[in-house]
Amino acid sequence: MSDTEERKKKKKTSALGGVFLLFLVFGGLVFLPTSMILCIGMLPSIVALLTSSIVTRSRVSTIAALNFVGCVPFVFELWSLGNDFETSFEIITEPLTIIIIYGTAALGYIFDWVVVGVVSAYLYQRSEARLKAINKRQEQLVEAWGEKVKGKFQTKKSQN
Amino acid sequence: MPDVDGKTASIGQSQLVNLKDKFAINPGKRMPLFDNGSSLAYEARDSRGEIQIAIICDPKMIARFTQLVAYGSLIDTSLFHLTDHGIVFWPPDEAERYVLIYSCACNQAICHDNGGISSRVQWRTSDIMSVFIKPMIKVMEEMHSHNFVHGSIRPSNIYFSTIRPKDPIVLGDCLSVQTGSTQPAIYEPIDRAMAHPLARGPGTARHDVYSFGVTLVMLLRGKEYFVGLSDEEIVRQKIEKGSYVTLVGHERFHSSFLTLLRGVLHDDETQRWDIEEINSWFDGGRLSPPQTRSRKKASRPFHFMGKTYYHRVLLAFDLHKSPEELYDVVKDETLGQWLGKALGDKYVYERYVQAISKAEKNGSGDKEFLVTAVRMALAPDFPVMYKGVSFCPEGIGALGASYIYQGKDVKKIKEILTKNIALDALKLDTTSTALPAVVMQQVKLLEVARLEASHERLGSGVVRCIYALCKDSICLSPKFKRNIVQSKKDIMRCFEEHSKNGEAIALYVDNHVSCFLFSVDSWAIDRAIYDIASDNKDEQIFGNLLCLANLQESTGKFYPEIAKVLLGSMDGVYSRFHNKNLREKIKKTVEKAAKEGDLYAMFTAFDNPNVNAKDKKAFRIVCGEYAALEKEKKILIKRMSNKKFFGLKKGRDMSAVLAWIIATVITCLFVIGFIGGKALL
Structure with missing residues (x-):
């Protein structure tokens, strides 16, 4: 891809981001009570996003998902109680609310840690098995066709 | 030895050698009367007990195997009747020898010559006509109509029966040696007499006519005139005075004989009588004897080696005796001036100038080559003299073959071929009466030899040239030192025998065998030579197998002993195939074929093009x-080397996806709960 094309693509992405942010700000202003709960509730995710690198961006996504799940009951509670600013303030200042919301965010951390561990262990095992299979197949080939089948790899070995 | 006879049977004190179970040759009973040079005659008896003459061919004399068929087709009672021939194991030499079995009722040679005539039969002139000349004319007519040259016409090789002395004479053996190789110099024309006996070439009908003339002179002469004279002295006299004058001199022969002798002893081959003219003379035709052209005499003498010369040919005859002096007279241009001015022969002078320029091109310091070139220029019909070897161009092959057999160095032969000496001499000789087709063939062979002789690789070089130039030569490989190998069949027979005796290794085909095969049947060696000449031993063995398989195809026999030897050395040859299973399969096939001695089947197991192509492709x-796989392995090992971070990205992605699924499900439940609650209210 040429530099011009890359620059064009970046420009397009940042433009889309701008539009999304505009909608978010506009939506936030329209639904101000809900926005207040979400803004305070989603703080762990925002912190995680600000402190994460590009490598750990997936982890932020995990935390944000569970953090959001923690916010959802209180948003519905707000909507059922009139969806005004005062109720919103009451809900969010409740310590249990904060514990629950931030607890789900912590759960996100734990979830990420567990799933990553399980998946990487599984993948490692799978790679080990593949390595064994490759070695076995290579041995079979050498047995059936002789050392010559190694071609340049054999030469390198002998040179070493 | 399946094909070689020579089973010896003890009878009394002597051991008999059997040929084809038809003839019993007695090595203890010599018949020296019928010897032809070093090819000695022995008594043989056929199944009926009749005495035959067995001539044991001396390999160094290069028997004329290629002429056996032509000789067999001659129908004349004045020739030894060739009853049979073949290879036998000859106990006195403890080696194989080729034997020719002749039947002949004669018991006396017309003369015995040991350098001269010791005794001779007393015939009157009329007897000479009926007993000698008439049958000789007949037999020469028969031979020459079949393009066959006898080459051994001399009194000691012409026989008659003392019981019936008036019966026509019979010509003795001529096949056991090269033409003219056993002839004393006096019975050969000047040019051939000067050449090495084995390098006289196949000869022509007019050479036989000359020998007949000299023989007639010997019969007519009453005294031993030439006894004690060296060959060189006889040739010198012939050059100085001419053959007719030298041989006949002032003898008082019948005038009709003088006409005949003048015709048949003419030194110019083109002027010499042929058989038709002799026939006309015999029938009483009035033929005028050919006149001798007077030789050009120089106006002043030329001094060389303290002698004075007026004739170029006599000078040419002595040139080789002092190459240094020749070099000096060429350098100070005295010879050139003598040829150009005193002799005044512009053709000779032109040839001389060309010869000098050729010698200069060849290297001005090569005095021997200078002798050769100048001698060719002065006397183009003389045999070539190079470094002490005098040869007719057509005889160089036989000489080379004899050299190899005797273990002599063939370096000179190589030089003669590469320096184009033989070819130039052949082109310069305008007096030859050989058939144009034969000359053309010879020129072609020498042209090829010039390019070929300098090569050093196996299956080429001077050895190959010698086999090409001498089709009569047996295979002279050191492996066949005690064998006679003159065909493909013989090669296989000997190899089988050597293998049986444990004397053979898998590398059967050496330089001589391959060169010989190129001459006998190039098809058998053409495809194999590249493998045989390889530096890789396994390829050499495969090449040997291919060559021997081709030979087996043409002989139609099985050779289990050769197969056994080859099988023992073929482990490396199987590596031509990459697949081990295929290798095993082929090994089994080869082993099975080897058990039967089928070399061709052994070879074809390796040479299946489909199998080869499939194996290579696979x-x-x-x-x-x-x-x-190696590439994939390297990538995996590299990734797995950092276990801490292995699969981290994939794990996080997976975790994010799962978390969002969970979040979506829970949110949906809340939405459903919220909508449901509102509906109830």
């Missing part, structure tokens, strides 16, 4: 697969 694919 090997290429497998090599590709191995390389791809």
Whole structure:
């Protein structure tokens, strides 16, 4: 891809981001009570996003998902109680609310840690098995066709 | 030895050698009367007990195997009747020898010559006509109509019966030696007499006519005139005075004989009588004897080696005796001036100038080459003299073959061929009466030899040239020192025998065998030579197998002993195939064929083009697969080397996806709960 094309693509992405942010700000202003709960509730995710690198961006996504799940009951509670600013303030200042919301965010951390561990262990095992299979197949080939089948790899070995 | 006879049977004190179970040759009973040079005659008896003459061919004399068929087709009672021939194991030499069995009722040679005539039969002139000349004319007519040259016409090789002395004479053996090789110099024309006996070439009908003339002179002469004279002295006299004058001199022969002798002893081959003219003379035709052209005499003498010369040919005759002096007279241009001015022969002078320029091109310091070139220029019909070897161009092959057999160095032969000496001499000689087709063939062979002789690789070089130039030569490989190998069949027979005796290794085909095969049947060696000449031993063995398989195809026999030897050395040859299973399969096939002695089947097991192509293709694919696996392995090992971070990205992605699924499900439940609650209210 040429530099011009890359620059064009970046420009397009940042433009889309701008539009999304505009909608978010506009939506936030329209639904101000809900926005207040979400803004305070989603703080762990925002912190995680600000402190994460590009490598750990997936982890932020995990935390944000569970953090959001923690916010959802209180948003519905707000909507059922009139969806005004005062109720919103009451809900969010409740310590249990904060514990629950931030607890789900912590759960996100734990979830990420567990799933990553399980998946990487599984993948490692799978790679080990593949390595064994490759070695076995290579041995079979050498047995059936002789050392010559190694071609340049054999030469390198002998040179070493 | 399946084909070689020579089973010896003890009878009394002597051991009999059997030929084809038809003839019993007694090595203890010599018949020296019928010897032809070093090819000695022995008594043989056929199954009916009749005495035959067995001539044991001396390999160094290069028997004329290629002429056996032509000789057999001659129908004349004045020739030894060739009853049979073949190879036998000859106990006195403890080696194989080729034997020619002749039947002949004669018991006396017309003369015995030991350098001269010791005794001779007393015939009157009329007897000479009926007993000698008439049958000789007849037999020469028969031979020459079949393009056959006898080459051994001399009194000691012409026989008659003392019981019936008036019966026509019979010509003795001529096949056991090269033409003219056993002839004393006096019975050969000047040019051939000067050449090495084995390098006189196949000869022509007019050479036989000359020998007949000299023989007639010997019969007519009453005294031993030439006894004690060296060959060189006889030739010198012939050059100085001419053959007719030298041989006849002032003898008082019948005038009709003088006409005949003048015709048949003419030194110019083109002027010499042929058989038709002799026939006309015999029938009483009035033929005028050919006139001798007077030789050009120089106006002043030329001094060389303290002698004075007026004739170029006599000078040419002595040139080789002092190459240094020749070099000096060429350098100070005295010889050139003498040829150009005193002799005044512009053709000779032109040839001389060309010879000098050729000698200069060849290297001005090569005095021997200078002798050769100048001698060719002065006397183009003389045999070539190079470094002490005098030869007729057509005889160089036989001389080379004899040299090899005797273990002599063939370096000179190589030089003669590469320096184009033989070819130039052949082109310069305008007096030859050989058939144009034969000359053309010879020129072609020498042209090829010039290019070929300098090569050093196996299956080429001077050895190959010698076999090409001398079709009569047996295979002179050191492996066949005690064998006579003159055909493909013989090669296989000897190899089988050597293998049986444990004397053979798998590398059967050496330089001599391959060169010989190129001459006998190039098809058998053409495809194999590249493998045989390889530096890789396994390829050499495969080449040997291919060559021997081709030979087996043409002989139609099985050779289990050769197969056994080859099988023992073929472990490396199987590696031509990449697939081990295929290798095992082929090994089994080869072993099975080897048990039967079928070399061709052994070879074809290796030479299936489909199998070869499939194996190669599969090997290429497998090599590709191995390389791809190796690449994948390297990537995996690299990734797995950092276990802490292995699969981290994939794990986080998976975790994010799962978390969002969970979040979506829970949110949906809340939405459903919220909508449901509102509906109830």
